[in-house]
Amino acid sequence: MVSKNMTDFNSEKVIEIKSLDKAFGTYKVLEDATLDLYKGENLVVLGKSGTGKSVLIKIIVGLLLPDAGLVNVLGQKVDTLSYQELLDLRLRVGFSFQNSALYDSMTVRDNLEFPLVRNRKDLKKAEVNSLIEEMLDAVGLSQTINQMPSELSGGQRKRIGIARTLILKPEIMLYDEPTAGLDPITSKEINKLINDVQERYHTSAIVITHDLTCAKEVGNRVAMLMERRFERQGSFEEIFNSGDKLAQPFFDYNFIQ
Numbered sequence: 001m002v003s004k005n006m007t008d009f010n011s012e013k014v015i016e017i018k019s020l021d022k023a024f025g026t027y028k029v030l031e032d033a034t035l036d037l038y039k040g041e042n043l044v045v046l047g048k049s050g051t052g053k054s055v056l057i058k059i060i061v062g063l064l065l066p067d068a069g070l071v072n073v074l075g076q077k078v079d080t081l082s083y084q085e086l087l088d089l090r091l092r093v094g095f096s097f098q099n100s101a102l103y104d105s106m107t108v109r110d111n112l113e114f115p116l117v118r119n120r121k122d123l124k125k126a127e128v129n130s131l132i133e134e135m136l137d138a139v140g141l142s143q144t145i146n147q148m149p150s151e152l153s154g155g156q157r158k159r160i161g162i163a164r165t166l167i168l169k170p171e172i173m174l175y176d177e178p179t180a181g182l183d184p185i186t187s188k189e190i191n192k193l194i195n196d197v198q199e200r201y202h203t204s205a206i207v208i209t210h211d212l213t214c215a216k217e218v219g220n221r222v223a224m225l226m227e228r229r230f231e232r233q234g235s236f237e238e239i240f241n242s243g244d245k246l247a248q249p250f251f252d253y254n255f256i257q
């Protein structure tokens with residue numbers, strides 16, 4: 001399998017995290033952690049369970065406060081923002097947590113309409129309908145518009161979840177374990193979708209995963225979250241062909257195709 005090429009990205013940082021500390025009581029989750037996301041890139045954060053990947057996302061969108069360090073998102077210092085400023089920022093940063101489910105009692109259409117009803121009251125009915133159609137087309141599921149989530153496969157539900165996040169046209173996408181619980185073929189489809197989203201909407205993205213195939217297929221750069229910080233950052237090849245011992249545990253638990 002050919003991994004994704006490194007591309008020359010604009011040096012503009014859309015997320016800058018510097019010397020970040022976060023602890024719960026005496027339990028340190030992140031310590032002196034530094035990570036940048038450049039405009040237009042897909043950055044994969046590889047980390048084992050419980051290493052603080054979800055905490056990282058919550059800090060980026062201001063759901064958790066850092067204890068120390070800089071967290072700058074789209075030019076704004078997240079921990080200094082007012083509630084309204086945070087809500088505005090969250091419209092520009094699309095995030096879906098691993099377990100964020102679709103609303104089971106709503107059709108696919110209504111699931112996609114939901115974020116627009118809440119956040120885009122300025123849109124006319126025709127614009128809403130057109131956005132829903134565009135998003136379903138982007139994730140390749142136009143035919144499911146009137147179906148209920150229970151009628152969809154796991155992979156299709158993930159796609160609709162991505163469409164629901166994407167419908168607000170965020171500049172940054174945060175994908176939390178996008179391939180978790182999916183078979184290898186469906187995982188590949190999701191990886192392709194993440195790349196399609198990057199290409200079509202010029203999003204910058206952090207993809208949090210422990211799936212090495214996903215890292216290889218979608219990541220322009222990879223960082224490893226270990227020992228409370230981002231220990232290695234570089235292209236997939238740089239990290240995994242280097243014989244780096246820190247990368248070995250990921251190989252032990254993954255099957256690369």
Ligand SMILES: Nc1ncnc2c1ncn2[C@@H]1O[C@H](COP(=O)(O)OP(=O)(O)OP(=O)(O)O)[C@@H](O)[C@H]1O
Binds near residue numbers: 029049054055056
């Ligand atoms: N609000 C909280 N209060 C106390 N501890 C927390 C809180 N949120 C997270 N933690 C702890 O921080 C650590 C990192 O949690 P996090 O959910 O970020 O892990 P993760 O890397 O996303 O794991 P997984 O892949 O299993 O979801 C865990 O030990 C967790 O118990």
